[in-house]
Amino acid sequence: MAQNIYITRHLEKVIQEAVQYFSVISVTGLRQSGKSTMLKHLFPHLPNYSMKDLHIRAFAEQDPVAFLNQHQDGMLIDEVQKVPVLLDYIQGIVDNHPEHRFILTGSSNLELLQSLTESLPGRAGVYELMPMSMSETVAEIENKSTDLLLYDGLYPAVCARKNIARLFYPAYVKTYLEKDVRDLLRIKDQMQFMKFMKLCAARIGSLFNASEVGVEVGVDSKTIAHWLSVLQASYLITLLPPYYENITKRVVKTPKIYFNDPGLACYLLDIESPKQLAFDKMRGAIFENLIVMECIKYRLNKGREGNVFFYRDSNGQEVDLLIKEEGRLTAIEVKSSMTYHPDFAKSLKRLPEWTSTPIARRAVVYGGDFENTVGEIHVIRYNHIADFISQS
Numbered sequence: 001m002a003q004n005i006y007i008t009r010h011l012e013k014v015i016q017e018a019v020q021y022f023s024v025i026s027v028t029g030l031r032q033s034g035k036s037t038m039l040k041h042l043f044p045h046l047p048n049y050s051m052k053d054l055h056i057r058a059f060a061e062q063d064p065v066a067f068l069n070q071h072q073d074g075m076l077i078d079e080v081q082k083v084p085v086l087l088d089y090i091q092g093i094v095d096n097h098p099e100h101r102f103i104l105t106g107s108s109n110l111e112l113l114q115s116l117t118e119s120l121p122g123r124a125g126v127y128e129l130m131p132m133s134m135s136e137t138v139a140e141i142e143n144k145s146t147d148l149l150l151y152d153g154l155y156p157a158v159c160a161r162k163n164i165a166r167l168f169y170p171a172y173v174k175t176y177l178e179k180d181v182r183d184l185l186r187i188k189d190q191m192q193f194m195k196f197m198k199l200c201a202a203r204i205g206s207l208f209n210a211s212e213v214g215v216e217v218g219v220d221s222k223t224i225a226h227w228l229s230v231l232q233a234s235y236l237i238t239l240l241p242p243y244y245e246n247i248t249k250r251v252v253k254t255p256k257i258y259f260n261d262p263g264l265a266c267y268l269l270d271i272e273s274p275k276q277l278a279f280d281k282m283r284g285a286i287f288e289n290l291i292v293m294e295c296i297k298y299r300l301n302k303g304r305e306g307n308v309f310f311y312r313d314s315n316g317q318e319v320d321l322l323i324k325e326e327g328r329l330t331a332i333e334v335k336s337s338m339t340y341h342p343d344f345a346k347s348l349k350r351l352p353e354w355t356s357t358p359i360a361r362r363a364v365v366y367g368g369d370f371e372n373t374v375g376e377i378h379v380i381r382y383n384h385i386a387d388f389i390s391q392s
Contacts, residue, residue: 005160005161005162006037006041006160007034007132007136007137007140007156007159007160008136009034009038009129009132009136009301010133010135010136010301010302011027011038011127011129011300011301011303012038012041012042014127014301014302014303015027015039015042015125015127016042018125018127018303019101019103019125021125022123022124022125023074023094023098023099023100023101023102023123023124024090024094024101024102024103024104024123024124024125025039025101025102025103025104025124025125025127026080026104026105026106026124026125026126026127027039027103027104027105027106027127027128027129028105028106028107028126028127028128028129028235029105029107029128029129029130029235030107030130030131030234030235030236030260031107031172031175031176031180031234032155032156032157032172033129033130033131033155033156033235034129034131034132034156035078035105035107035129036048036050036076036078036105037156038129039076039103039105040076042103043076043101043103045073046071046073046074046075046076046101046103047070047071047075047076048075048076048078049067049075049076049077049078050077050078050079051077051078051079051080051081051082051083052078052079052082057082057083060083060086061083061085064083064085064086064089065089067086068086068089068090068093068102069093072100073100073101074100074101074102074103075102075103076102076103076104076105077102077103077104077105078105079105079106079107080104080105080106081106081107090102091123094123095123104124107180107234107235127300127303128235128300129300130235130260130293130296130297130300130301131153131154131155131156131260131261132154132155132156132159133154133294133297133298133301133386134149134154134290134294134382134383134385134386135294135298135386135387137154137159140159140160140161141159141383145274146287146336146367146382147274147275147277147278147283148274149262149290150262150263150266150274150277150283150286150287150290151165151262151263151266151271151273151274151277152164152165152263153165153169153261153262153263153264153266154261154262154263155168155172155261155263155264158263165263165266165267166272168263169263169264169266169267170267172264173194173197173264173267173268176234176236177190177193177194178190180230180234181193181230185226185227185230192217192218192219193227195216195217196213196217196224196227197231197236197268198268198269198270199213199216199217200213200228200231200237200257200259200268201259201265201268201269202269202282203257204257204258204259204265204282204285204286204288204289205256205257205258205284205285205288205289205292206256206257206285207252207254207255207256207312208228208239208254208255208256208257209254210224210225210228211224235260236259236260236264237257237258237259237260238257238258238259238260238292238293238296238306239255239256239257239258240255240256240257240258240292240308240309240310241255241309241310242254242255242309242310242311242312243309243310243311243322243324243329243355245355245357246355246356246357247311247313247354247355248353248354248355248356249313249314249315249317249354250313250314251311251312251313251314252312252313252314256310258288258289258292258293259289260293261293262286262287262289262290262293265286265289266286269282269286283336284335284336287334287336287367287382288320288334288336290382291320291321291332291334291365291382291385292308292320292321292334294385294386295308295321295323295332295385295389296308298385298386298389298390299323307323307324307325308321308322308323308324309321309322309323309324310322311331311347311351311354311355313354317347317350317354318347319331319332319333319347319348319351320332320333320334321333321334323389324357325360327357327358328357328358328359328360329355329357329358329359329360330359330360330361330362330363330389331348331351331359331361331362331363332362332363332364332365332385333345333347333348333363333364333365334364334365334366335364335365335366335367336366336367337366337367337368338366338367338368338369339368340364340366340368340370340379342374344364344366345362345364345374345377348362348363348364348377349362349375349377361378361388361391362376362377362378363377363378363379363380363388364377364378364379364380365380365381365382365385365388366379366380366381366382367381367382368381369381371384
């Protein structure tokens, strides 16, 4: 039986502050990340309309002025990118009545941001909501093993026990392929696109080579690049850029690929249980995926741009994560092992030789329980990553 559990999101504080200054608040993010649930919780006094409802969408398209003027205080509009003309009329309303509040959601970054830029420049606070973070779900995950956490992922429906991973992810991907992919790409061969998604999952934590993937899928590299942009626009993946400011060595310029949720990645990799994951060759990459996304979520939940990178030079020297805040770097090496070894910190120790950007803190984040400071290197249990970043 599904339980009615509301989990407070860290982004709420940012939105509560922003709504004092912006007449329009837009929250984008992947399907089922909890956008509508969070905004209904924050703005219970505003009526809610979803553009997924064909009758409501028809009304909004045929008479946008009448639709938007139904309520003096404003409204919450879900999936607003499906009726982009509304944004033009919202501009006129908030220009004349800045006290009105329009709270918008969208699951397609590509469509919504383009429309917001054209129709509401400077009038909208725009934020991204990812799946849950570990620091948002302490109570929900405290008794989970690492493998169960990775397998379950951090979608709100699973964290709040409204669904289970084994049923949630197959239905999620099917819905994505039939709706988002159809709308954004109009791909005839969905099996081919599904193969592409699985190949992306198999490359988690690796430099992404579009030509190589194209050969395996059977399409050219331009098509792969386009498909990749759609995965980004629909918030399924993140491309982690390399850090190249103030670098003394020649560095790679190709991004690494990560999925925005480890549970989704497990499903695409045909991992059917936590027990299977424990022995899977991709376990280390999926663990790294979890930590990378936790760092990105930390920044986004503060209403800030990602500013998360990796370092890799032409000699193969590498640091998994660099987080830039206030002109300084926090450097993190990720290891899925439950046992700490001094070799884990080799690259962290040498990082000051490779960049002249000031380094605030350095840490090895790993799968064990022991936490300590070894010289200038912190040894951190993985579920304490947000606490460590916040102190940097």
